[in-house]
Amino acid sequence: xxxxxxxxxxxxxxxxxxxxxxxxxxxxxxxxxxxxxxxxxxxxxxxxxxxxxxxxxxxxxxxxxxxxxxxxxxxxxxxxxxxxxxxxxxxxxxxxxxxxxxxxxxxxxxxxxxxxxxxxxxxxxxxxxxxxxxxxxxxxxxxxxxxxxxxxxxxxxxxxxxxxxxxxxxxxxxxxxxxxxxxxxxxxxxxxxxxxxxxxxxxxxxxxxxxxxxxxxxxxxxxxxxxxxxxxxxxxxxxxxxxxxxxxxxxxxxxxxxxxxxxxxxxxxxxxxxxxxxxxxxxxxxxxxxxxxxxxxxxxxxxxxxxxxxxxxxxxxxxxxxxxxxxxxxxxxxxxxxxxxxxxxxxxxxxxxxxxxxxxxxxxxxxxxxxxxxxxxxxxxxxxxxxxxxxxxxxxxxxxxxxxxxxxxxxxxxxxxxxxxxxxxxxxxxxxxxxxxxxxxxxxxxxxxxxxxxxxxxxxxxxxxxxxxxxxxxxxxxxxxxxxxxxxx
Numbered sequence: 415x416x417x418x419x420x421x422x423x424x425x426x427x428x429x430x431x432x433x434x435x436x437x438x439x440x441x442x443x444x445x446x447x448x449x450x451x452x453x454x455x456x457x458x459x460x461x462x463x464x465x466x467x468x469x470x471x472x473x474x475x476x477x478x479x480x481x482x483x484x485x486x487x488x489x490x491x492x493x494x495x496x497x498x499x500x501x502x503x504x505x506x507x508x509x510x511x512x513x514x515x516x517x518x519x520x521x522x523x524x525x526x527x528x529x530x531x532x533x534x535x536x537x538x539x540x541x542x543x544x545x546x547x548x549x550x551x552x553x554x555x556x557x558x559x560x561x562x563x564x565x566x567x568x569x570x571x572x573x574x575x576x577x578x579x580x581x582x583x584x585x586x587x588x589x590x591x592x593x594x595x596x597x598x599x600x601x602x603x604x605x606x607x608x609x610x611x612x613x614x615x616x617x618x619x620x621x622x623x624x625x626x627x628x629x630x631x632x633x634x635x636x637x638x639x640x641x642x643x644x645x646x647x648x649x650x651x652x653x654x655x656x657x658x659x660x661x662x663x664x665x666x667x668x669x670x671x672x673x674x675x676x677x678x679x680x681x682x683x684x685x686x687x688x689x690x691x692x693x694x695x696x697x698x699x700x701x702x703x704x705x706x707x708x709x710x711x712x713x714x715x716x717x718x719x720x721x722x723x724x725x726x727x728x729x730x731x732x733x734x735x736x737x738x739x740x741x742x743x744x745x746x747x748x749x750x751x752x753x754x755x756x757x758x759x760x761x762x763x764x765x766x767x768x769x770x771x772x773x774x775x776x777x778x779x780x781x782x783x784x785x786x787x788x789x790x791x792x793x794x795x796x797x798x799x800x801x802x803x804x805x806x807x808x809x810x811x812x813x814x815x816x817x818x819x820x821x822x823x824x825x826x827x828x829x830x831x832x833x834x835x836x837x838x839x840x841x842x843x844x845x846x847x848x849x850x851x852x853x854x855x856x857x858x859x860x861x862x863x864x865x866x867x868x869x870x871x872x873x874x875x876x877x878x879x880x881x882x883x884x885x886x887x888x889x890x891x892x893x894x895x896x897x898x899x900x901x902x903x
Contacts (some may be wrong), residue, residue, distance in 0.1 A: 417449025418471070420484050421896035422877070423608070424492040425549075426505075427500070428457060428885045434464075435526035436888075441886065444495070445898060450488035450504045454527060457886055460900070466527035469506035472515045472723050477542060478568055481838045482892075484879070486513075492549035492608065494561065496584070498524050501561055503535065503546050512542050519563065521587060535563065535580055536592050539780060543567055543575045545603070549610030552584070555617040559584035560643065562619065566605030571625050575714065577602040577674075579611070579619075581643055593641065593648035599633035602674075603628025607759045607811070608879050609677030611641075614686065618642060618651070620687045620701070622671070624674035628658055630708040636673040637707075638687060638699050654699045654721060655707040656744070677761035686723050686787050690758035694730035695744055698723040698787040715743040723787025730773025730812070731756040732791055754808030763817050765825050765850055768792065772813030772829055776799050778848055778864055793853035793862035797846060802834045809835030811878060817850060818884040818903070825850030826867065828882045828889055837879045840894050844869055844877030845901070874899055 415421050422445055429442045431544070441457040450468045455461065459589060472478070472490030478487055485767040493502030500522040507515040517535040522528070537544050548564035561582045567575035577595035582588065595602035602623040604611075612620040619641040626635025630653070641648055659671060671693045676892055678689035688698040705721030712718065721743075728739035731751055741747065754775035763770040769789065772778045778795040800809030809832060819825040827848040834841040847868040855863040875895040883890045889901040 415447055415451065415453055415896050415898075417451050417467075418447050418484070418486045418488070419896060420448060420894045422447050422879075422892040422898070423484070423490050423536070423547075423880060424502075424846070426883050426890045426892065426898060427493065427495055427880055427903065429495050429524050432498070432524045435717075443885070443890065444500055444524070445892075446489040446493060446502050448484055448486045448488045450506065452500070452502070452522060454524070456880070457888075464527040466522065466529070468504045468529060469518070470508060470510060472505050472507045472512045473510040475512065477512060478545070480851045483840065484616070490545070490547050494550045494552040496552055496559065499530065500524060501552070503550065503563060505546070517544070517546055519561070519582060519587075523617060531587050533582070533587055533589070533814060536589060537565070537578070539747070543569060543572070544578070545605065547605040547608055549608060551610040551613055551619070553613045553617065554726070556644065560590075562611050562643075564604040564621065565612060566603035566624065567601065570603065571601035573600055575600055575603070577623055577626065579604065579621075579648055581648060590645065591643075591647050592823055595623055596626050596633040596635060599627025599629070599635070602633065602635040604674060606674055606677035608829065609759065609761050610800060612678060612680040614680060614682060614701070620680055622674040622676065622678045622689050622691065624672045625659060625670065628655055628709065630706065631656070635837055636671075638678065638689070638697065638704060640701070640704060652704040653706060654697070654704040654717070656697060656726070657712050658709070661712050662766040676758035678767065679762050679764055681764055681783075684783065684785055684787065688762065688769075690762070692757040692772075693697055693747065694728060694756040694758050695726050695747065696729035696762070696789060697726050698783070698789060700787070715745070726787055727755075727789060729762075729771055730758050730779070731776050731779075732779070732794075750806060753806040755810075757810065757812065759811035763815050763827065765817050765819060766822055768850070770815060770817070770827055770850070772799060772815055772831070774810055774812040775803070775808035776812065778813060778815075778827065780850075780853065780864055793864045794857075795848060795866065796857065796863045797831065797866065799831050800834055800836070804835070810837035814879065814881045816882050816884060819850070828884065830876065830882050830891060832876045833873065836876055841876050842873035844871075844873055845882065845889070845891055846870075847903075870901070
């Protein structure tokens with residue numbers, strides 16, 4: 415793919431049995447890039463079916479990304495496909511300047527790539543404070559289809575920076591409302607490493623917010639949230655908040671733990687929503703009764719944790735020898751274990767009553783979770799993320815994961831893992847396949863080992879936050895040299 419040296423930040427999307435404008439029926443793999451280009455390939459043979467450009471992207475700058483990884487900012491988030499159309503958000507500027515940029519939601523025909531409609535999204539006068547990275551979410555409640563657009567921030571907790579959720583009615587393609595996460599404060603961006611909002615069948619929406627103000631009334635920084643949309647307004651229906659950064663005990667990075675750096679997963683059959691952020695600590699929240707934390711609760715961690723389904727635990731790294739990974743007060747974990755960070759920059763996987771994660775500088779880890787919400791460590795891989803990064807503090811962002819299976823059988827975890835620190839520069843990485851249920855081998859330290867099935871060779875150019883995607887017996891891996899590598903599985 416041309417037009418941008420890094421290619422995609424969004425995930426590939428798939429549309430089966432699309433009748434093209436030439437009368438052919440094709441299974442499409444749809445790739446949206448930072449150059450505001452959309453490429454539709456035949457998913458079976460890789461042939462280009464159509465390509466379209468939605469507008470000039472914003473030029474890369476240190477204002478948006480201090481490390482200048484990307485040379486353009488265009489379609490950054492993962493869109494949604496519905497009823498023969500792709501819906502995606504493009505960041506467009508006639509002269510390439512961010513100050514003149516506008517975020518537009520496009521409705522693109524899958525048959526030929528033509529934009530049927532588009533609308534300018536709110537916040538166009540303050541675009542540098544908004545970063546639309548989290549994936550779009552499409553719901554259909556009582557026959558009413560709605561697209562939800564979450565917004566993060568570029569300057570995080572600067573004045574004027576807020577997290578937002580915008581609701582768009584699909585039938586009219588009009589904005590119906592927009593919710594501000596900190597209307598009387600600042601911060602609380604929603605980006606969750608690119609994941610979208612979780613949606614329940616009853617219309618509830620779940621997310622995790624990042625650094626920002628919290629008062630439990632109007633401002634909801636660093637919180638698990640359950641949102642409700644009634645067709646005209648979005649409201650906070652319930653929430654649980656573990657802490658504010660200002661209440662943590664140490665500096666050196668532990669006062670910047672950005673809960674929303676990771677994404678949450680909703681497990682309806684267990685009645686839980688769970689996730690971890692930069693401190694790598696997993697919180698298992700009762701999705702029906704989240705606890706409605708207030709600021710005074712932070713002074714009494716045990717009482718605050720009692721609102722959870724189970725005690726918080728160190729999810730991405732298990733020290734084992736000198737610290738309790740599920741302490742009475744998580745502030746006792748304010749240290750760099752093994753002189754490395756253990757942030758979570760992704761979403762846990764759930765399959766067959768097990769959770770999986772792969773945080774920074776750590777292993778793939780498997781845990782059991784039961785109906786009570788209790789989580790128990792099962793096994794880990796030998797392979798680690800960023801094995802060649804400098805110590806301290808190690809590298810970012812950990813392994814990006816997906817899972818494939820035949821129902822409850824033959825589970826395979828696919829992991830895209832960086833070799834080095836992928837935060838400040840482009841590095842190589844590898845793709846791994848692990849058996850999701852074979853923990854029969856025992857490592858030298860006594861932990862059970864997650865069996866590795868396959869490893870890519872040679873290395874590929876690692877894409878910092880993009881997930882591998884399995885479709886039609888193939889694994890799709892976007893790379894930072896503007897390609898999508900396709901493997902037979």
